[in-house]
Amino acid sequence: MRGRLASEWLTVRVQFVLAAFFVLAGIAKIADPPGFAHEIHNYGLVPGSLVNAMALILPWLEVITGVGLFLGIARRSAARILGILLIVFIIALGINLARKKPVDCGCFGTAKVQKTDAERLKDMKLVILRDVGLLLLAGQILYATKREERI
Amino acid sequence: MDAFLFLAVAVLAALFSNAFAGTERRLKWIGSYERAAAASPGAGPGVAKPTPGPEAVVTPSLGAPAGAKAFPPHPDKASADISGEDVMELHARKTVPFLDARRTSVYRDGHIAGARPFSVWESDVDEKVKAYFAEGTDQSAPIVVYCSGGTCEDSHMLAEKLYLVGFDNVLIYKDGYPDWIQRGLPVTKGSEP
Numbered sequence: 545m546r547g548r549l550a551s552e553w554l555t556v557r558v559q560f561v562l563a564a565f566f567v568l569a570g571i572a573k574i575a576d577p578p579g580f581a582h583e584i585h586n587y588g589l590v591p592g593s594l595v596n597a598m599a600l601i602l603p604w605l606e607v608i609t610g611v612g613l614f615l616g617i618a619r620r621s622a623a624r625i626l627g628i629l630l631i632v633f634i635i636a637l638g639i640n641l642a643r644k645k646p647v648d649c650g651c652f653g654t655a656k657v658q659k660t661d662a663e664r665l666k667d668m669k670l671v672i673l674r675d676v677g678l679l680l681l682a683g684q685i686l687y688a689t690k691r692e693e694r695i
Numbered sequence: 696m697d698a699f700l701f702l703a704v705a706v707l708a709a710l711f712s713n714a715f716a717g718t719e720r721r722l723k724w725i726g727s728y729e730r731a732a733a734a735s736p737g738a739g740p741g742v743a744k745p746t747p748g749p750e751a752v753v754t755p756s757l758g759a760p761a762g763a764k765a766f767p768p769h770p771d772k773a774s775a776d777i778s779g780e781d782v783m784e785l786h787a788r789k790t791v792p793f794l795d796a797r798r799t800s801v802y803r804d805g806h807i808a809g810a811r812p813f814s815v816w817e818s819d820v821d822e823k824v825k826a827y828f829a830e831g832t833d834q835s836a837p838i839v840v841y842c843s844g845g846t847c848e849d850s851h852m853l854a855e856k857l858y859l860v861g862f863d864n865v866l867i868y869k870d871g872y873p874d875w876i877q878r879g880l881p882v883t884k885g886s887e888p
Contacts, residue, residue, distance in 0.1 A: 574712065577722045578798065578816035582849075585726075596726035600713055605705035612701060621697035646846075 550688040556616075562681045563614035566626055570606030573599075586647045587636050605629070613685075620689050627682035634675045641668050719799050721818040763788075768835040768864040774854035776869040777839070779878060785839055785866070786880070792832065794857075796842040796849035797872070799886075807841065807872065808881035809888050815852045824853075828860045837864050844871025 573580040581599035613622040646664035785791040793810035802812040842849035854865040
């Protein structure tokens, strides 16, 4: 079981899936920085003066790290960065879910369709589940590439 | 070390793409999105203007029909919420400015007839507010600001910016554009008011 979990065959495919997700998500946000800034502001967790910097840098970090992961460049570091981002997203969504404050994920840019508060709260739970799944993928990469750190 | 390299490349890419972005996509690096609590009396730029007491005579706004509701200035706070009925009356006077705080792309898809675009999320909003101040509009006359209603805070953020340059009669259409549409009131599409 451990052998299969750490197999190169599986790891490469996991890299592709995780990379594709973050590259697509990042590109959608790069296309509309003010929209993403608005989404970050709605979370109510980031000081106003930092919202724009975060909206500008975060999507590029997703894309560049995703591309690095896809090409197998510094894949442990890339997986670590994406893992940290996922943990931050899960915590941010969790805090707003606990506040019962509906926010749009902002994961793939600004939502075009207006949803009710109940729909958005439900979406937030699904997004958290999805991000936990992605976090497991990042975990698999880190587990399978443990030996790369020792070299 | 690799992680810092990824971050450094991301920062450079962000700098580059923002520098060459159009007005609707560009962001100022330092945002200004704090919602201030209600200011204490006398706060705000310029000379503090006293709130009219109950016995004061309030001059009706230009264009207001006789007996129309008055909307006196409120120098102690950035804005006051008004209802759809009040907005309809103010719009009918044709002399009250309407400012749309939503994104320019959303504005183009449809806005209150006569409203001007003042998106708080685009990089030129501070220049627009300064230019609006420079037009010499009466700072105590009512201005209506709106966005998407509900939990949207864009109109409040725009009201804050207007208050900071001296406009003390900003009225927020709290139910916003969706309410205007629901009432079947006139809208315009495109970049012009």
